[in-house]
Each structure stands twice: as structure tokens, then as C-alpha cells.
Amino acid sequence: MSRQPEKALLDALKALLGPKGFTQDPVVMAPYLEDWRGKLKGEAAALLSPASTQEVVAIMKMASEAKVAVVPQGGNSSTVGGATPSKDGAALLLSTKRLNAIRAISPEESCATVEAGVILSALHEAADKHNLRFPLNIASKDMATIGGLISTNAGGSHVLRFGQMRASVLGIEVVFPDGSLLENLRPLRKDNQGYDLRQLLAGAEGSLGVITAASLRLIPKPHSKIVIWVGVESPSAALALLRHLEKESGETVEVFELIESSLIELVLKHIPDTEIPTEKAYPWYVLIEATAFSEDFDLEALMVNILADATEKKEILEAVIAQNETQAGKLWRLRETIPLAERSEGFAVKHDISVPVSAMPSFIEQESRAIQEKFPGTTVLAFGHLGDGNVHFNVCPPKEVTDQLGWVENEGIAVSHFVYERVMANGGAISAEHGIGQTKLADFMRFGNKTKIQALKAIKKAIDPQSIMNPGKLLPVEQAE
Template sequence: MTIPNLVNAFESIIGAAHVLVSDSDKAPFLVEWRDKFKGATPMVLRPGSTAEVAECVKLAAQHNLKVVPQGGNTGLVGGQIPNPNGSEIVLSLSRLNKIRHIDPEGYTMVVDAGITLQAIHDAAEKHDRLFPLTLASQGSCEIGGNIATNAGGTAVLSYGNTRDLVLGLEVVLANGEVWEGLRTLRKDNTGYDLKQIFIGSEGTLGIITGASLKLYPAPASVEVALVALDSPAKALSLFSLAKSHAGNMLTGFELMPQSGMQFVCEHMEQSRYPFEEQHPWYVLIEISAGTKDIDIASLTETIFTEAFEADLLRDGLLAQSKAQAADFWRLRHGLSEAQKFEGGSIKHDVSVPVAKVPEFLEEAIAAVKEAVPGCRPVPFGHMGDGNIHFNITQPKGADKAEYLAKWDDVNRVVHGIVASYNGSISAEHGIGILKRDLLAEVKSATEMNMMRSIKAALDPTNMFNPGRVL
């Protein structure tokens, strides 16, 4: 069937307004925000229901079309972008954007896959509930993409990754059949836990169209602090101290370097440097209590006092209002975007055992400075779970294209060090296109064969997201 005939066929399913064929209409779906991956497609499909997704998949299967599912297009490894030769169609989930059901007493919510993470937060808040997944991109990322990539974020320390927050899924399979698994059970031991196969599969096994999510009590009180330190080693000691006092109430522990803080304060609106002097490293700490009878203000002061007595801190600020707490978080959430203003940035999303974070940082920073003299490392992230975004900004005045051409060489340096600590080359962003070849190097043949077997069983014609992950 010709492309015009295929367009007509898809229009009969979802309407002409939702089959995008003009270059201007397709453009937002064909490039990721860092401009690293750019693709082409004959059409972008925007179905408005699970039934329409299923019919689109059936039609695609009949004509051996390859389908790239896309959520909010905030992914960082290229998994949501079609290939450059135009042989794949994009299926956007953005019109599936409804809250289907909220059960405040049961602490659950059922949603469409295309709803933004921020909309989920807002809906939960109206019922005095919390959905704890927290990301810098939450205003535009969609929950289906979060689930497909098993997103992490800043609250993993207390609540776990996305897979820990999902109770059930609705998925369109490669034959167009809909698996209706939207249970809200906390316990279900009847066979394989099928939802976990799709969580983190990056759209390669099926298209997630709905999800049942866990909710938590909204925090009764929250304390946010920003502290300055000499080194990641002292940050690790501070983490141990804070965890020993706060336990699971420690909901955030984010490490930031001076270089990143400087970039944010120079380039991001409403961001200003909070200390009188500059310091080598910073940690943002958040402590949350689910009930009002817990005095977390006193708890935070105790942590501060003991940390200063142990010579762990150079300075520290405790947010005196919600506005100031938001200012502190704005510094953290602006780190990725601020680096764009300094030129090219070679990025890594890695994890190592928490206790090894200081050693890893010392070794990796020295190694990349030797590999690319003048480069500016900006390592930051979720120190409490060992996940570091090890980004390296180009030397001042360097040619951006020439610098980014070193991406693979620098990757090998950093990932080699990660491997020496038994770490992971992808802590939370996924594999996509960016790390597909590397995955085969770090996974055993047994692991790769198991993953290929699952792919072959659920998507035997390789229709969904071909060339991604595997």
C-alpha cells in the first residue's frame, strides 16, 4: 500500500486531524531536546484512546510497518525518535491524557499513559495524596514514557524507582490485542508478574496505554536544606548521618558541584547563588514526615549540629519558607538545562555502589581531564542511591562539534571506570539508541539471549521500536 493510501487508512481510524504529514506538524516529534538524535517519518499518529491505538497497531502489522511509540519526547537516549531514513512511523500517546479513577482511601490512581507527570501530581494533591515520582521534566514528560523507561528521579531514596510505584498496566501488544492488567492489588501472586516485563522495556515489547499507580499520604511537613562541603567523601559521611537519624523520612539527597551551581546561577532565570562564598560541593537535603506529630524541624537541626561538630560542613542553609525550598530545588533541577548555554556536553547516566561514589568521582574526574584537557566536569545527581549524572562540558572556547565528536572516546573512559566498580552504564535513562551497542558489551551472553527471547515472543516481527535496546 502506498503512503497516501496508508495515510487514508489511518485517518479512517483516528481522524484526519490526528494523522500528521506536513513537515511543520511532524517536526516536534522528530528531534530530542538536546538535538543529538534527529529522525524522519512519513506520518505521526495521534490516537485518542486505547481502542484507537490497538486499531493503528493492527493496521501497521498488516502492512509490516515499524512503530516508534512516543510520550512527552523528553527521553535522553534516542529511543523515542524514529530513524533518519523515514522507514518508521511515530505513534504519540499525548491525546491519552485522562485521569481514569482516583481512590484516595485505597491510595491508588488509574491514568492514561499520555498524561503528564505534573498533572498526576496535581490530581493527587487535590485529594491530599502524593505520587512521589519527581523529575525535572515533569511538566512535559508523560507517565507512559516514565514507565517504559523505569524512570528514577529525586525521590528514589525513599519511594523507589517507577517500577516500585506501578500496580498494573494496560498494554497494546504487537498483534493489536489489548492486555487489560489495570489491577490495583497490593498482593497478587498468580503467576508471572507480567507488568514488570513492560516496565523499563522502552517501547520494544508493547505500547503502554494505561497504568494503575500507588499513592502515598501527602507529607504533613517538609524540611529542605542546602549545605556546602569540601568533598564527596564528606557528603557520603553526611548521608550516613542523615540516614541514621531520618531513616525513610530522608526523601532527597542530591549532590551538586560548584561548576554546575555556577552554570545555573549564570544562565537560569530566578536562580541566584545562596551563599556568601563559593564552595567545592553542595548537597540538597529533603526530609519529609507523613504525620504532624513528628518534629522534623528539630530532627534537621540535630543533623546540622552533628554535621558541623564532625567538620562535615563548610556552610548550611535551612529553607525558611516553601518559596525558599523551591528556590533550592530550582538550583538542582536547572543543572541539565544550564549546561546547554556553555556549549557541548558529553553526558553519562551511571550508578555505582553508594559507598563508592567518592572514589568513582575522584577517579573519573581525573581521567576525563586527562583525556580532554580543559574540559569542565559537572557531575551531579542522586548520591543517596548511587546514581550520578556524570556530565562533562566542553572547554571554554572549544568548537562544539569537534568536542562532541569525542563522545564515544570519553564514554569508554567513564564507562570503563564504572565497570571497575561493578556499576551500571544506565542508572535511569535507559538504553535506547545511544547505548544499544554498549549494552551487548556489559551484559553476558545469557542475559542478552534471555532479552532477545522475550522480544521474539512478544514482538516476533520486530515492529515496536526496532534497533532500540537490543
């Protein structure tokens, strides 16, 4: 168990980090202590903003010696409270915002070496200048940092083709809880020298150490891109279309986002300047983005052929191909504004879940009905990454409910337990891409595989025996022995 920091420790940290790196000012600290959705509020003894890896080493050595907890924070865009400290105020909050150098971009190596606090969109821009691309993309790209993206093994819209964040990590620099520094930034495509710590740190949610920098794989920019919007009858038809596309166009498909029509209706209602691009309305839509790397490859001709064939096979009901960047932007806007439109409409019990891809269509269809039977009057809104078997599965309160927030707070746990039971019965995961953090911890302990949790606890204890690294996130705080 970690301890409350004493004045001597705080004074030493203040001396180490200087005024830019150390503060206890409540006004300055406030935005760091609250999660971005404003649902969770924590306290911290101080906000530390180290400017170098060596300062992080010094912080962890001091914290470790004093048995004081450290909560690392990147862009503070966690949806599960992964970077919000607990209310006891005993922890030091360590922001990586000043570790924001892009140390190197090497076109020869197709690699970027960046510090943990670099914002995703800044990496996108820096790679672009070298005619290269970092393919991971998420809605919070202007907030999320590289350290946070690795620590949460972030996903997003392009996982289908490029994998989650872990797939792009070639090297890592990390400070362990005892202050020891692992310098492993060499961008090695192959390194079979024992357990891959890069892969262990990816998705560890800051519970095993502080990532200070990483070497990331870049890829060439494509020659051409196509954005398509299709109307389909059902999730099953959408999956048939995806398999058809994969078979006939290989790895050209980067994005395949399934969206229920009622979500598009919410977008039309709440977001100005939006419209359904198809002539008619359909029960489900799919946003597709595909790219080609060769100028000799006529991507549009190929897609037109496949879509014609898919129409004949009744996989799709109507398709629209964006003719320019503006039209492509409008199609993307329909997908990207869904969370905003949902929030404008009211509150819902949200779930970020996965099941095997082939089970997803029947899961959406059957479990939506089952929930509506169990909780009469509710509506299920599903959208997300069908090709990854990952949907955001949101349950909205009955229309007659006036206090939506109250309903979510009162009924939320029962609804979520029902959803998670169905997820487990379908061989799925209760967190597909958001992680466990603090808000999913109880459900992870309840629904998670017991043998796995036991192994996770053993690893946590091995690397962080004092339980000072982001305690209470991902795994419960162990009682003192």
C-alpha cells in the same frame, strides 16, 4: 524486519482514526520527528494519534498484519532518542497525546488510574486535589507522560525514598505487537500469578508493546517538609552525612542531591537572581529535602540536632535551612537550573551512570582525575542522586577549544568509552535512569553483559517476533532469518 507501509494500510488507518488521529502533514509532524534536544531527526510514514485503547488495538492489528513498524511516543522528552523514529521513514509514529484521561482517582484505594498520555504534572495536580501525592518528580514533569515514564522506568530526585517508576505501578493496560490487549489495571498490591508483566514492561522502552493506561500508587501528603542546603568537603563526607541522616531520621529524607561547586558557579554566572546560600563557598554542596507525616513530629528540631552532630563530626562545613517556601524554592532553583546553566556555558560529553552507592565517592574523585589525565585540559562536572549511586558525569572540553561542538563530536566517543570502561570496572551501569534508546545502543552492545543481552533478545523475539515495536531502540534490529 519491518516493511514500508502501503497506501492501502495508510488509507485504512486514516479511515479508522479520522482527521484528528491521522496526519501526513510535514509541518504538523515536524516536532514529533525531532528529539527535544534537536540532535536527532527521523522520518515517519504518518503520525497516528489514537483517542482510545481500542484504536491502539486496531492500529497494532493492522500494523502487525502488514509487518509495519510502530514507534510509540509520549512527551518526546527522551534523552536517548527512545521515541524518535529512524530516518528510513517506514515506521508509523504513534503519539499517546490524545490518551490523556485521568480515568479515576480513588482515595479509598490510594490509587490513580490514568491513560498513557497524561502529563506528570497533571497527575501531580489531580492527586493534590484529593490531598494525595504521586511522589515521582523529574525536571521534565511538564512534558513527560505516564506511558513514557513507565516505559523508561523514570527516576528523578525522589527515588531515594519512593523508588523508580516501576515501584508505583499497581496495574497496567498494554497492547502487544499483535494487537492483543492485556487489561491488567486492577490495582493489586499483591499478585503472584506468574512473571510480572508490569515489571517487564516498565523499562522496556516501547519495544514490547504500547502502554495505554496504568494504575499508580498514591501516598498521603506529608504534614511538614524541610529543605536544607549544606556545604561539604567531599563526596565521601556527603555519603557519611546521608548514612547519618538515614540512621537518625529513618525514611524522612526524600532528596539528597550532590553538586560540585563549579556547577554552582555556572549557575551563578548564567542564571539571573541566584546566589550561594551559605556564608562561604565550599568544594561540594548537597540539597536535602525531608518530610514528616505526623503533626506530632518536629522535623525541624530533629534536623537541627542531626546537623549539629554532623558539624561536630566534620561531615558538613555549613548548613542553611530554608525558613519558608520562597527560600526553599531558591535552593531548589540552584539544583534545577544546572542543565540550563551547563548548556549556556557550552557543550559537554554527558553520562548518566550508576555504581554501587558506597563506590560513588571514590569513583567521582578518582575517575575525574583519571579523565583529566587522559584528556588533558578537560573538566569533569558531577552532580546527581548520591543516595541512588547515580550521578550525571559530564566532561567539558579544554578551555582553549573554540569549536566545542566539534570537539564533543570528535572526542565524544573516546571520552565516553573511557568513562564506561571505568563504570564497568566499578560494577556499574552505563545507563542509570535515561535508558538505552538509540543513542546508547552501540555502547550497550559493547559494554553490556553478554548473557543478559542474549536473554533480552530472546524475550524481544518472543513478544515481538516481527520486530515491529519501536525497532532499533534498546536492542538492535535483528536481521531477517
